[in-house]
Amino acid sequence: MVSVEVVTVTRQNSNQDDAYEVVVVGGGAAGLSAALVLGRSRRRVLVVDAGEPRNAPAAHMQGYLSRDGMPPAEFLAEGRGELARYGVAIVRDRVTEVARDGAGAFTLSLADGTPVHARRVIVATGLVDELPGLPGLAERWGHDVLHCPYCHGWEVRDEAFGVLASEPFSSHQALLVTQWSKDVTLFLHTVRELPDADWERLAAAGVSVVEGEVAGLEVEDDRLTGVRLADGRVVARSVLFAAARPVPRSGLLAALGADTKDTPYGPYPAIDETGRTSVPGVWAVGNAASAMEQVINAASMGYRAGLTINAELLMEDIDATAHRRRAGAFTAQAEAAVSRAVTGERTHGLPV
Structure with a gap:
């Protein structure tokens, strides 16, 4: 079993230790790639990794440009090290439930009983090969x-x-x-x-x-x-x-009521080109969304999801600020926050 480093993150915008902008469920190539993009975008991100990669039985992975022949465990360890540079938190645990919190965001329950909150959720739980x-x-x-x-x-x-x-x-x-x-x-x-x-x-x-x-x-x-x-x-x-039968770990998506599509391998989540599911605020990437994605393709899916989510959160926050200005609720404190944003000192997260 590959050890997962737990990274503690403190951000100025966080009023709760368990509040994140994005929670990534799954620490394989797709999940880590999405978290890397979001971390570099200065988002507060948590990766919850159960430590069950599909390619664990393989001694090496092939076909990933510049990483051809690398052991999968080494590849994931390097990825986790890269995330640490951007303050992304990683915990070894399992998400047992995802539920809407009534305010357009989500509460995720971990197996150890810890609740965490997120504005967006990426499901990167992979699949199980039934032999x-x-x-x-x-x-x-x-x-x-x-x-x-x-x-x-x-x-x-x-x-x-x-x-x-x-x-x-x-x-x-x-x-x-x-x-x-x-x-x-x-x-x-x-x-x-x-x-x-x-x-x-x-x-x-x-x-x-x-x-x-x-x-x-x-x-x-x-x-x-x-x-x-x-x-x-x-x-x-x-x-x-x-030929194994690839079965996606899609229980969390099913519980949220996500739409599925029929494939030659059975039902898989219905997603758009960025990984967006039918559940607002929830993405599915990697083998959780497609049986045919190899490591390099899974990483690409995670990258696209990360880009999309960052842009969506940014526009959502800007629109919320504009709405408050129109409503006359723009205080001196909020005006100062906007000024800081213009000069590159913006606090990242929920709008002020």
Whole structure:
């Protein structure tokens, strides 16, 4: 388990230790990226991290420019260090509930009983990979049982690949991995039929097809050596690709009544291009919003959400100040605050 540094933040604008402008639920690439943008925008931000990253089983992450091959735990640790420079608070805990507070903001309950308050909420809780129920598969997950050739294909190139079919779409996965090895075997397992076009493509790509249900894996010296069928046959393989069912951790969004959309992987939150959900003031980013987002894409989603939220809060505060001026409630104290803002001394947070 990766340790999470707890950062204590004191801001001039905060009248409550538990009042934040933005609370980010989840400390993976998406959540940390959003928090970085907001911290650099001088916002008071809290990241609540349960410490359950999706890619924890993987020794390295690939495809992230300038960070290719970096261990995921090291990547997150560096991200937390960057946030500390901008006063972003990070706590190891879990958000159990998010509720509107009646004033357009939110109260979040932490597992340890602590309430925190926020004007905006970013849900970056990721997803859980539900693996096929095959003996020994979970123990090899992220090592020599893999799911994404873009994440791991280069590292196992030219080895003997197996692909475990769990649905007709698995034939596409078998075709895809031929880019990294020409020794590919598709195990039909529980899939009984494939479209004729799939059979034609598999043959053209040189993919061998083995019918019959898979019973387990053969492992020697902590290395996958073969796939064992229910009839006792063992097919030598050193890598097995298997499709997991990605299930978003969307309980908080569901409790808030957020709209969902149907995807090939089941229902996911309905969001716009910035991650905004149907619940005003709530964003969803990273794998909490999409099954297909790899680390670099998840970070990009968090970045866009952070930009959008900062601009929205800024305009909201300016409009509130303008409204009070029109209403004649502009006091000398408030006038002084506006003057400080013009000269770069603005206090950041709720409008004065």
